[in-house]
Amino acid sequence: MSVSTGHPAPSAVSTFDVHDPATGAVVGTYPVHDRHAVDAAVATAHRAAAWWRDLGFAGRARHLDAWRGEIASGRAELAEVIHREMGKPISDAKLEIAMALEHLRWAARNAEKVLGRRSVPSSLLTFNHAATVEYRPLGVVGVIGPWNYPVFTPLGSISFALAAGNAVVFKPSEYTPGVGLWLAQAFARTAPAEPVLQVITGLGDTGNALCRSEVGKIGFTGSTATGKLVMAACAENLTPVLMECGGKDALIVDADADLAAAADAAVWGGLSNAGQTCLAVERVYVHADVYDEFLTKLVAAAAEIEAGGEGSRIGPITMPKQLSIIRRHIEDAVARGARAVLGGPDTIDRQFVQPTILVDVPEDAAAVTEETFGPTLTVTRVRDMDEAVELVNRGAYGLGGTVFARRHGREIADRIRAGGTSINAFVAHATIPALPLGGVGASGFGRVHGPDGLREFTYAKATTRQRFPSPLPLTSFRRDHRADAIADLLVAILHGRKHQ
Numbered sequence: 001m002s003v004s005t006g007h008p009a010p011s012a013v014s015t016f017d018v019h020d021p022a023t024g025a026v027v028g029t030y031p032v033h034d035r036h037a038v039d040a041a042v043a044t045a046h047r048a049a050a051w052w053r054d055l056g057f058a059g060r061a062r063h064l065d066a067w068r069g070e071i072a073s074g075r076a077e078l079a080e081v082i083h084r085e086m087g088k089p090i091s092d093a094k095l096e097i098a099m100a101l102e103h104l105r106w107a108a109r110n111a112e113k114v115l116g117r118r119s120v121p122s123s124l125l126t127f128n129h130a131a132t133v134e135y136r137p138l139g140v141v142g143v144i145g146p147w148n149y150p151v152f153t154p155l156g157s158i159s160f161a162l163a164a165g166n167a168v169v170f171k172p173s174e175y176t177p178g179v180g181l182w183l184a185q186a187f188a189r190t191a192p193a194e195p196v197l198q199v200i201t202g203l204g205d206t207g208n209a210l211c212r213s214e215v216g217k218i219g220f221t222g223s224t225a226t227g228k229l230v231m232a233a234c235a236e237n238l239t240p241v242l243m244e245c246g247g248k249d250a251l252i253v254d255a256d257a258d259l260a261a262a263a264d265a266a267v268w269g270g271l272s273n274a275g276q277t278c279l280a281v282e283r284v285y286v287h288a289d290v291y292d293e294f295l296t297k298l299v300a301a302a303a304e305i306e307a308g309g310e311g312s313r314i315g316p317i318t319m320p321k322q323l324s325i326i327r328r329h330i331e332d333a334v335a336r337g338a339r340a341v342l343g344g345p346d347t348i349d350r351q352f353v354q355p356t357i358l359v360d361v362p363e364d365a366a367a368v369t370e371e372t373f374g375p376t377l378t379v380t381r382v383r384d385m386d387e388a389v390e391l392v393n394r395g396a397y398g399l400g401g402t403v404f405a406r407r408h409g410r411e412i413a414d415r416i417r418a419g420g421t422s423i424n425a426f427v428a429h430a431t432i433p434a435l436p437l438g439g440v441g442a443s444g445f446g447r448v449h450g451p452d453g454l455r456e457f458t459y460a461k462a463t464t465r466q467r468f469p470s471p472l473p474l475t476s477f478r479r480d481h482r483a484d485a486i487a488d489l490l491v492a493i494l495h496g497r498k499h500q
């Protein structure tokens with residue numbers, strides 16, 4: 001398969017295969033783009049960026065709307081590519097596409113309002129100046145994406161970077177290059193004049209080459225370990241980075257929560273996409289008063305879900321190497337006194353992991369502290385919400401989280417150290433286009449989505465225009481004793497009062 005978007009493709013000397021994770025069959029072969037090919041793609045993108053920038057917000061919005069239509073009408077085909085390359089059920093792939101389209105629409109419609117030029121007030125000492133701020137594109141943005149949500153996640157960066165006026169060079173995960181290529185080809189059909197969105201394919205070295213190329217920023221989504229390598233490579237050129245990294249999110253259940261709804265959210269949040277979700281529920285903390293009742297509901301609901309087999313709701317583990325991590329977390333927890341009340345180490349069969357619920361897991365076990373990225377949940381009894389918050393906040397990650405509570409949901413949510421928290425629903429905050437998405441701590445920094453996600457791919461440009469000479473020339477050697485005295489008096493009036 002060649003990387004063709006209708007524009008000259010970067011040349012490559014070697015290739016890699018993509019395998020269907022459920023069967024191991026080869027489903028595609030793609031070029032490995034080396035440093036030379038990546039630099040060439042970025043150089044081409046700089047030319048396209050000027051054309052794209054000059055279209056202005058309205059011109060770009062027209063193309064982005066057309067791209068949205070193209071993706072929407074091809075969604076069945078795109079969902080098939082997602083399913084084939086990373087294994088999630090077709091209906092989940094379609095849901096992922098639907099969510100991505102919402103964000104794409106929001107970015108196109110709101111870019112001008114968020115980024116366009118606006119006046120800001122000056123101050124008493126600078127009242128003779130008119131001041132404006134605007135947010136300008138960086139030029140070319142490099143986007144490095146993961147495979148677990150191969151449309152929703154990279155489009156979180158790509159849509160907003162494009163709407164802000166940048167050209168994009170996208171390196172999709174080596175597990176889902178066909179998805180990335182499909183998106184770029186759809187874009188090229190609606191904006192054929194210039195290669196505004198290009199795809200380069202390959203493994204980590206190709207991503208590294210993109211980090212070291214002449215891009216204005218790297219939007220990275222992937223594991224925390226790779227994020228550190230990306231930052232190190234970007235440091236060479238002082239290239240700024242957006243870091244959307246891993247997570248170890250928790251769901252909290254208070255004593256007055258709707259337990260059926262909480263169990264439903266925990267099952268979906270923990271098991272959908274076979275648990276391969278950055279925002280997946282991996283830990284559950286439940287008020288002691290409702291622990292037994294909640295656990296019974298949770299296990300009953302999770303027992304209905306099966307990985308693999310005809311019509312199954314969750315697919316295989318996409319990366320073969322992840323299986324040993326999932327197995328280690330479960331086995332280590334059990335060896336340290338935990339019980340698998342559903343699933344367990346024996347239910348891992350080839351690429352499929354059956355839903356696993358662990359109780360009595362020590363808080364310092366890997367199953368609680370490290371990202372598992374499999375269909376597993378630890379469930380822990382807490383004496384009150386203070387203890388729940390303390391345990392949730394103890395970890396290194398801080399991506400998202402969920403709180404189920406009737407009376408104190410907002411208070412509990414406010415105490416969670418994370419980029420976003422959803423109350424009485426799982427990850428609603430990631431699906432609302434006007435809200436920022438991102439993490440703190442080991443989950444990264446910077447934001448996609450919403451106004452912050454647009455500004456992420458710009459630089460702020462401040463401009464002033466002196467409207468008339470100041471009667472009080474402070475920044476000039478013409479400043480005399482009288483000006484000094486007036487300025488001194490103004491400072492005393494404005495700032496000199498003692499504030500409590």
Ligand code: NAD
Nearest residue numbers: 145146147172173204207208222223226229244245246278
């Ligand atoms: P990964 O870190 O293995 O790979 C991510 C991307 O980085 C891939 O395209 C890969 O080829 C590239 N890469 C690898 N080595 C590189 C290097 N040295 N320099 C530059 N690029 C390099 O992650 P993954 O397995 O694809 O994705 C799963 C991870 O992503 C999980 O940790 C998950 O939590 C995280 N994730 C985070 C979010 C979020 O929004 N915070 C969303 C989705 C996934």
